[in-house]
């Protein structure tokens with residue numbers, strides 16, 4: 001794969017996406033987005049009530065995130081996105097959007113070079129016990145720990161041809177960041 005212009009830090013709730021994503025972005029000097037900030041109020045309320053999101057809830061949210069990535073990448077801005085992105089189809093939407101956008105033509109009729117989100121996926125993996133322990137200790141967050149099992153049930157681990165690495169969350173933060181930085185070299 002060519003050098004990525006975006007890193008997705010993904011995993012179940014409580015795997016460390018926001019923490020790792022923010023640190024990584026600051027280390028790289030790239031822009032950071034937390035997908036949680038883009039959930040519509042209905043999604044947040046649903047999760048708060050202990051009801052897992054479904055495809056219908058997530059797809060418009062992922063499309064919005066794709067637009068954010070695409071806009072930045074088009075302007076030469078590299079980005080780090082912390083997002084659950086639990087299924088392969090969700091990660092595909094982040095890269096391509098939902099409906100392949102037609103190639104645009106400039107005034108001379110020449111096709112514009114399509115904007116390509118070149119994504120490195122960093123999957124934070126860990127046991128249910130470690131992650132639920134962290135969720136139970138985490139304060140002031142809308143996501144109830146009871147939803148963790150549904151997150152594991154939904155999770156589709158990345159696999160080829162996706163460009164990805166997996167890092168166990170039992171590592172400390174500096175080890176996790178060092179592994180990602182090494183991969184990006």
Ligand SMILES: Nc1ncnc2c1ncn2[C@@H]1O[C@H](COP(=O)(O)OP(=O)(O)O)[C@@H](O)[C@H]1O
Nearest residue numbers: 013014015016017018019134138169171172173
């Ligand atoms: N590698 C790590 N080691 C120890 N604690 C961590 C690690 N990564 C995250 N945490 C802690 O675990 C909790 C969940 O992390 P968070 O970034 O909120 O996860 P997510 O965004 O995936 O829900 C937070 O309290 C965070 O400080």
Ligand SMILES: O=C(O)[C@H](O)[C@@H](O)[C@H](O)[C@H](O)COP(=O)(O)O
Nearest residue numbers: 012013014036053058084085143
């Ligand atoms: O796709 C989803 O079901 C949500 O995105 C979910 O995975 C996410 O975990 C929540 O938004 C809570 O946020 P935290 O991941 O920060 O707990």
